Amino acid sequence: MILYFSGTGNSRYAAETLARLLDEKTEDMSILLRENCRELELTNEKRLGFVFPVYYSGLPTVVSRFLDTVKFILPSDVYVFCVITCGGSAAGADALFRKRMAEKKSSVAFTASVKMPDNYVLLYNPATQEEAEKTMQEADKTLASIGEQLRQQQTGGYDSGFGGKLAGGVMQTMYSLLRNTKKFFADDNCTGCGECETLCPESVIRLIDGKPSWTQKKCAHCTACINRCPTRAIQYGKATEKRGRYKKD
Ligand SMILES: Cc1cc2nc3c(=O)[nH]c(=O)nc-3n(C[C@H](O)[C@H](O)[C@H](O)COP(=O)(O)O)c2cc1C
Ligand code: SF4
Ligand code: SF4
Incomplete structure (x- = not known):
């Protein structure tokens, strides 16, 4: 099972690409929340994946809310992985995600990041069509390689380290201050x-x-x-x- 959140489609595309490579199903975390999902019983799953975009070097509110709200019932040997899509760098989101999962008594075996077209039009010009096509060509290669690493159940992967943890903490405060709807x-x-x-x-x-x-x-x-x-x-x-x-x- 691959759970994903996506605003403009990059992370949905990444989740669906990986699902095809791994013969997994996908579910949209925002739809599960809308349907009042409180518990996910996944006792027959060998793998549980999370795919979402980095926001302000950390987690989108929808992903945080999902982790706050939904209880997972998992087999003890489930392989948990996380793939973070980003416009530049996923730094910070990996550390925060691992921390949040540890609080839920789950450990993340493998983390990866994939650069995809930037979408944050509220702050700056998003990727043009030409830029997006070029970025997607590289993203497809990265996704194919991540798919292979996941198939082999590799461990470790992307770790932004202490700098990432620091950035995640500071930037998430900015996220909570800036995500206004007034404009x-x-x-x-x-x-x-x-x-x-x-x-x-x-x-x-x-x-x-x-x-x-x-x-x-x-x-x-x-x-x-x-x-x-x-x-x-x-x-x-x-x-x-x-x-x-x-x-x-
Ligand atoms: C609110 C917001 C914050 C973002 N913050 C970052 C960031 O800190 N670092 C980065 O590399 N990209 C950042 N981005 C770009 C997205 O992570 C990137 O474009 C992502 O692939 C979008 O995924 P989606 O199409 O699934 O929503 C941000 C985008 C948004 C909307
Ligand atoms: S109102 Fe905010 S959360 Fe809703 S679609 Fe627009 S940017 Fe996303
Ligand atoms: S702003 Fe108007 S045209 Fe655009 S999606 Fe909303 S209702 Fe439709």
């Missing part, structure tokens, strides 16, 4: 299709009088709504009007 709005290009409401993993968006409203002060900042809106109607303050959009289909 989100839909401009006149909004058709009221409701896609943003359906896809928000934090169930923050509600359509009111045919237009999206961000109903909570904070969200995951996963960028799914702004990057996936079919008419590019969602903005985050003034800067995003001129920026590109990125999603992996």
